[in-house]
Amino acid sequence: QVQLQESGPGLVKPSGTLSLTCDVSGDSISRNKWWAWVRQPPGKGLEWIGEIHHSGRANYNTSLKSRATISVDSFKNQFSLQLSSVIAADTAVYYCASQLFGDGKYAYDIWGQGTMVTVSS
Amino acid sequence: DTQLTQSPSTLSASVGDRVTITCRATENINNFLAWYQQKPGKAPKLLIYRASPLESGVPSRFSGSGSGTEFTLTISSLQPDDFATYYCQQYNRYSFYSFGQGTKVEIK
Secondary structure: OOEEEEEOOOEEOOOOOEEEEEEEEOOOOOOOEEEEEEEEOOOOOOEEEEEEEOOOOEEEOHHHOOOEEEEEEOOOOEEEEEEOOOOHHHOEEEEEEEEEOOOOOOOOOEEOOOEEEEEOO | OOOEEEEOOEEEEOOOOOEEEEEEEOOOOOOOEEEEEEOOOOOOEEEEOOOOOEOOOOOOOEEEEEEOOEEEEEEOOOOHHHOOEEEEEEEEOOOEEEEOOOEEEEEO
16 A cells, blocks of 8 residues: 655744655655645645656746755655745645556545644744 | 636535535636545545546545536535535646635535
8 A cells, every 4th residue: 555654844944945755655756656745834725836757857836936846765765845945834734645647647646644844933 | 827716615515415516727627627625634635537537436426527617526415524625626738736725515
């Protein structure tokens, strides 16, 4: 059974860099999948951040103005999110998710449980 | 970028009711539309992809329809487990993915 688990600091200072990792179990990060990050501010809706394929090809939400970087670590079977120059509005629950590349669904069918990140001094 | 607008934002209904949620896109997205269910403190769960096919394991009381710019999610007979927030999500090859603002289905 494929499982995704987010981890990282729960508190980040303004203007700092948010760094999160998603551990993949029951599957290989090198499988033909898209590995994604989605966030949800408290009491609000979902926002797509971006996704990456193990080949290194990545797509991002342009509204984040190039602050987001997603990377893959095949040796550790995990992928990561870095969000730079964070502000209070970046406070959210961050989810990692995945979908099979080329299955035609264009939707994420596996999700992590989410991790809360607060931006505050 | 493609924007999605869901209506209503909140829906009050009773067990057994037929419930319909609408999602409208600002441009033609063909059938690249998915629906998710989210319960408090939990991750979203995929219900429907490409506008109408049901994800494996999703009860048949859920159905999706539409194409182009207007889509609907219907629950034929609302069950106690269905009280949750529902999100639509679109894909296009230019701006990739975005979500609607959500529709909360609450107990009447």
